[in-house]
Amino acid sequence: MVMIIRKAYRFVLEPTAEQADLICRFAGSSRFVWNKALELQKHCVANGKRVLSYAEICCRLVEWKSEWDFLKEVHSQPLQQSLKDLSLALKNCFDGSKGFPRFKKKGERDAFRFPQGTKIDNKKVYLPKIGWVKFRKSQKIDGTIKNVTVSWSMGRWFVSIQVEMEVAEPVHPAKSEIGIDMGVVRFATLSDGTFVAPINSFGKVRTKLATQQRRLSKKQKYSSNWHKQKRKVQRIHAKVAQVRKDFLHKLTSLISKNHAVIVLEDLQVKNMSASGKGTIEDPGKNVKAKSGLNRAIRDQGWYEFRRQLEYKQKWRGGKVIAVNASNTSLECSECHHRAKENRVSQANFRCVKCLHEEHADLNAAKNILAAGRVVQACGDIIRRTAA
């Protein structure tokens, strides 16, 4: 069996002065059409109209080209890609997974992408209408090129080459299966008894962020000091996000390496039941406002955790199974007796029938694993019947 995987290589570009000038123009024009289209879409939303489709916005691009000559100097593809990105950003916003897209500023994540027409020849990449540009090749490139992105970061231009390749489907080296219960007090509890502390416990950084945010609120809006302070706050946000990402990567790599089958609860189901019961709030002052923020942070962590596990398992040849977790907290993992009274407190589980006693999250993780085994067994039966 073979499977297709996508991979991205990133190298430092070494354009000549002339090429660098062209690259700047490409980036500027891509940013220009993004901002232009965003302005148009914002106008639609403000007037209670539906946003324009990608095809409709592309028609506008033709008009803009006749209006602004500099748009004609660059290749159409990156401009269209920019509009495509905006359409996707708007879709994500309406789905509720991301915020409303923002206007782009010069030097802020400047980038443009070629979906086709690019070539690689040893240490040079061919960019349509720009030419053969040298790059610092630090590793061999395998696979078929899918797209090429040029981006500005830390004072230089980079090229990202996304490739697709066929590889033999891997077989996971481990045999073990594990169930995972996601929670607030414990971020994750594994059915083998190990558990992971909550992901949003970055106490020090949080205090720092609060201090800097308070300072920002006292500054005159849009003054130079306000901008300076704003950058400070943004840097802390970026730092928090990075710490969280690193934390999750270490965790998901470890779990994925050790277990061929990982069973998780279906988050949406858990979310509804948890908020309905109102068990997720932190006790203390300002519970409501705080819980909203905590919930957002926690949900992000859960989704990212699952996303990483899924792709890492795919790479290793393992599996992730999501199960309905609505009753996992009330059922005894030993005798399967299900009763409200089994749950003594948030942390304690004691079965009223067989007296089995355990941390409530661990009991739930064992139930999740059992539910995953049922799903797998059913899947096997269906497969066998089909064959």
Ligand SMILES: [Zn+2]
């Ligand atoms: Zn029991």
